[in-house]
Amino acid sequence: MLRVGDLQRSIDFYTKVLGMRLLRTSETPEYKYSLAFVGYSDEAKARSSS
Numbered sequence: 001m002l003r004v005g006d007l008q009r010s011i012d013f014y015t016k017v018l019g020m021r022l023l024r025t026s027e028t029p030e031y032k033y034s035l036a037f038v039g040y041s042d043e044a045k046a047r048s049s050s
Contacts, residue, residue: 007034014038 004010014020015038023042026035 007036011036011038 002010011022015022020038020040021042023037023039025037028034
């Protein structure tokens, strides 16, 4: 997990520069934070192979 000041800018970097995929996002407004999960493979495939 990394904390970032600009989530969209970070998503753009990981997806456009490093070639990762945005797997899912999660909003938690009551605690004022958002999560973005990025990776190189499909999350569903990764779960089924473990």
